[in-house]
Amino acid sequence: MSALDFARLQFAITTLFHFIFVPMSIGLALYVAICQTRYHRSGDEVWLRATRFWGKFLLISMAIGVVTGIVQEFQFGMNWSLFSRYVGDIFGAPLAMEGLIAFFLESTFIGLWIFGWGRLPKRIHLATIWLTAIATMLSAYFIILANGFMQHPVGYTVNHATGRAELTNIFAVLFNPIALLGFVHTVLGAITTGGMLVIAISGYLMLRGRGGEVAARSMRMALPFALVAVSLTMFVGDSQGRVLVNQEPMKMAAAEAVCNSGHGQSFSIFSVAGFTDNPCPNDISSIRIPHLLSLIEDLSWNGNIRGIDQIQAAERAQYGPGNYVPPVGVEYWTFRLMIGAGMLMALITLVGVLLVRRRQLERARWFKWLALLGVPLPILANWCGWIFTEVGRQPWVVFGLLKTADANSPNVGLGSIIFTLAGYIVIYSVLIATGAWLMWREVGHGPESDDAPTTQPPGAAPKPDMVMAY
């Protein structure tokens, strides 16, 4: 493996690790805000206990998300200096806006929320968690704008004197359709992630007979939210696929392992497509349903679907000699795993909502065992989604403008990258193990008991409440 391969591996590992906690934080911030709003409106202390219980998971998740986020910003410069130089005018702008508009808001108001119990007036304290929740979504918007430019560059011109891309229209970047769809898809996915976590943990507590009213109500709150969120995630994802067929045709062709163009394309349900970035082999062994892909993508029985062969020829004509096919096997399987995990989550939440409606949730122990899938499934779906979208863009780092092979830092040698990669793996392993263990402990502690009086109502005595976080 070359320095370039290790730089890519480092980006993949650090980003996927970071992205366990990002959607968890965005989702949980929203649920905590909802719990606190219900407490604020009703004065019912069950909601207060729910706020504090889920708040602990939010804080553990955010702590790890925040510290691993700094690495993300630094490594564009550290490992990808030619990329940073080439697109800095455009890519740097949303990153700077993210810091100035979203991160300041998020980190300041989460501090106010943690330490403001009992110190701030109740309404203002409620506002701090909502501002935190909104800020996490704003930061998702700006970072996906930056990523959207890499998928579908807009609002720029290439300055041939300096050899760099330059921004010409910020509004094109701010309203990049690929980025807007990606943002909605990601945030809905995050709301799903937070909801599935609430459902899984509540279910586990109910199985152990420990969650009391907090677990029961949290489950009933999260089920419909997660069902709507996961359904909309899939709906938006479908729209993204239809846009991508035109914007990044190779990604979608690889997703369906369509090697050869043709009418009345069959849909592959199982394939051992190659995992290398060789052009699509013709002998992919695959189980296929006739005409289904044409129906899905073109909405017609005999619709024409462009295959990898035609797209490769077209891109070669446009961009010069080279291989423009991403590893088909990766695209094919991450696409299916993402969608499969989404469908499974939709099914679980739908069953849960039906059980609630029929008042059978309390008795259905099997459902709570099933709901434990709510921990791994969203992580799997989120990971596969990002692997799909980033690997599918290869060989480009900025589609049509800059190839990944021309983007890494020329002065960072193999030894340095392997050293830092090993360092990140060690640090991140400790973080994930500690974070998971702390969350597991909080599950073990469970919410404050229903019978015991609430430790201290916020507002009356600030002192014990201050230890919520530290």
Add this chain to the structure above:
Amino acid sequence: MHSDPGFLQIVWFVLVGVLWAGFFILEGFDFGVGILVKALARDQVEKRMAIHTIGPVWDGNEVWLIVAGGAMFAAFPLWYASAFSGFYLAFFLLLAALIVRGVSFEFWGKVDSARWRSVWEWAMAIGSGAAALLFGVAWANLIHGVPMGAAHVVHVSLLGMLHPYALLGGVTTLVLFLAHGASFLSLRVDGDLRKRAGAVDRLATPTAALLTAGFLVWTLSDHGWAAQVLIPALLAICALVAATVLNRSERRAAGFGASALAIGMLTATFMTSLYPDVLPSTTNAAYSLTIANASSNHYTLVVMTIVAVIFVPVVLAYQGWTYWVFRHRLGRDDYEGPLTPVAVIEHMTTGRGH
């Protein structure tokens, strides 16, 4: 390549400096407190007090770094690309320190065990200290210049960054932030902890003044004694002398203000000694990255200026408000009452009580 910088380019050069100054002033005392928790606080209540002085704000303070980095990326992409890839291993160590320190605050109180807390107190001290040192080393290298060719690719090893001037820079920021943190702590807590923080401060502030003076004289003798470098350098040294005097006469708030001013002026000296370069090349001055040749195009700078003009005041307002909300001095009284059953037993058995 040596054209004069335009107006917006200078505005962004100044703004990058302001963001770094804000980061050093605010996160500087967080680093100092982080180093001192293990050394100064004698029991769990004092440790919690010390951590709570920065608890609500350290995360927001760290965002100044993220925004400073983002501003360099957006306004001077060539500077960002060359410096961040050039200082590769130093920045990795810096990131590792910031990660370890960041989670240490959050994890410290999560498990009620002395060993657990001790691990995270060490992490706090080492992470904060290493970061405070490395920021000085990195900035001294920026000012000093690095081996860099015509393609603006920096070739310097980690050891190559650790020359005496850079090490002096690192020790200067380390001691300066330590003094600043001790000053902040003595302003924000009560009781014995306040006295101990004051004692550290009395020693650390004059030491920081001497180190800063030494570092700045070295900087001036390298870069020439131009007024725009000399004036902030003198102000930084005077502010530290004033801080020493003010702290001795127990005028803590003014003393803290003076050390904040000193850090601001030190950062200003960094920036004016760089001007009009952003990353000087020691290989050949013609290869240096300058404000003019490292910046984004005019349109990006206009867009980012509008964004900054709208949002910087908003950020300053709500961050300022946060400090107002948490302005009260923390004492043992704030932690009375049963924290946890284990803590109560600990208090009873160790006879400390409250």
